[in-house]
Amino acid sequence: MTQALDTEFELRDGVDRETVEAVHAMSGNYKYGWETDIEMEYAPKGLSEDIVRLISSKNDEPQWMLDWRLDAYRRWVMLTEPAWAMLHYPPIDYQDQYYYAKPKSMDVKPKSLDEVDPKLLATYAKLGIPLKEQMLLAGVEGSEEPRRVAVDAVFDSVSVGTTFKDELAKAGVIFCSISEAVREHPELVKKYIGSVVPPSDNYFATLNCAVFTDGSFVYIPEGVRCPMELSTYFRINAENTGQFERTLIIAEKGSYVSYLEGCTAPKRDTHQLHAAVVEIVILEDAEVKYSTVQNWYPGDENGVGGIYNFVTKRADCRGDRAKVMWTQVETGSAITWKYPSCILRGDGAQGEFYSIAIANNFQQADTGTKMIHLGKNTKSRIVSKGISAGRAQNTYRGLVSMHPKATNSRNYTQCDSLLIGDKCGAHTVPYIEVKNASSRVEHEATTSKVDDDQLFYCRSRGMDEEEAVALVVNGFCKEVLQALPMEFAIEAQALVAISLEGSVG
């Protein structure tokens, strides 16, 4: 009994006091709403072939990259914005925003992090993102080695710097900004870019192909287990500017990497567009874990401002037994349109999707995943937790498709919705296609309310109302929180509580 109790205690499941303290310590709901006062260089407003050329030349790109962008642009102008999602927003004026914004101080690319503009370094320090490579002391005697995380920091349209590059290079791992990869590793970029999310994929992905500015590039060679976690931190700072990042991750045979992504933006009254593409290529026996804590500015309690987040993320498990795990905590953005997907092409490939989507006030989220089973004996698992509060609308939209050759494949989907208050909505839209007789698909869905009895029970034991809500909601999300790397899980747990501040009472 003693042993078991100790273990349980260490797990720190659910919410604890620290989390709630953290919440109380923050003024207002959104902690990252400040902006950095820094001199910026913008491309002219609006979108045209000239802007595409300008972005390409700013990044010193080769001709093939420019041609690829222009093809995408010419395609994009023929397309119409999709309207099938359960999202309502006024038409986006694509000509009324900037597509490129870069701090002036980044004009001459800094050779090392020491040369980066102190204002930018201060920005990331304030966000809690370490851009120095110093070892963090663990503090506890005899504890395991301190965990290190390599960071690529993207500020508006450019990557400010990437840490631990040299150390990663020793292991053969390439971790740099995508603009640098286009210049330094054109053979890899050319081979893989657009191979998972083609330029013709969808309206927002096509737009991204034309105007993507920066993002991260990761290459893990055969048989290498990436020696540390990799992460990219996206910060939108400039007003009226869209952020279009592109991330490409390639995991060669038998390799492994865990990748984290974080994003924040200042509080503004206007909406800002964020249309990203993430492509992951996973070869035989390789495994990629991709975790996101999306905390873009969600708009205020009256629905003014906030990021429009239209993102295409897809992993292609090309090799046999390739594995991918998407974990996302979506708490920010006024509009979220995002379906991180898995193409299970190799035999025995596995895809997992764990999601917490929180929508409060006037936020709208239409998010889920696609599991495309192409190979034999492929497996997928979907665990989605949607939480709606205020006047928010939260939709889970998911596709599970078993192709004729995907024999003996399996999917399990669990889709739970939690409602707080009586003015919000939760919707579940599953699409299931099974084209062979030996595969099995399971779908379970529940909808529940944080009920007054639960809150009263917690309060009668001494917790205040916010702490009670945080406890109940964290309990609801537990399976997904557990799928996150430790540091991220604690951050996400706190974020869940903050996002729901003011949702009761």
Place this chain on the structure above:
Amino acid sequence: MLEIKNLHVKLEEEDKVILKGVNLSVGAGAVHAIMGPNGSGKSTLSYVLAGRAGYEVTQGSALLGGEELLDLDPEIRAAKGLFLAFQYPVEIPGVGNMTFLRTALNAQRKVRGEDEISAGEFLKLVREKAKDLQIDAEMMKRPVNVGFSGGEKKRNEILQMAMLAPKMCILDETDSGLDVDAMKLVSQGVNALRDAGRSFLVITHYQRLLDHIVPDFVHIMSNGRIIKSGGPDLALEVEKNGYSDILSEEA
């Protein structure tokens, strides 16, 4: 310890008066039992004291240690030493029983201006209290009340009570849904907590619980009032003759 004076309560949502002038004084260290037929207002009394929403106090007061309770939020009442053992303990999926207890304990300590309990101290305390109630580690790991049997739920309530060490404990039909063995175990747990500084208000339909938790005083409640008070014998009388005799006596 607890001083209820002329308490009148109606439902917030409808015009239904439930408590019509309850007077009750529970001294330090005393055990009082409230019995009464269904719908007499026993459970309402416990909810109103604990601060559940949905009730409106139209008249009267309830003092805990001389301080008015009825104006306080439920969590403040808890921190000041009031505890309600629920008739139907609530399930909280995904939240470990241990986490729940520690969060509750620290929340109360914070309100009282005390430091958080250290991990080691907390564990030691839980182990000790859980053992007495035959609650094993597995049960502590499970989410709060989820999949618990009736007996487990009630034992868990008593464990919370033991951990939070309140001054005034209200037990709302703690015997409901318990078999004889479970009732003995729960009663032992309660009796172990009896001391000069801690008072109890035991709400029950049946006398049998009072065989195990022997009260100092018994009150009969009917139609929103306490209509008769006496010693433990009063409970036996109810057991033997039912409520009807007492009710007609009053009428």
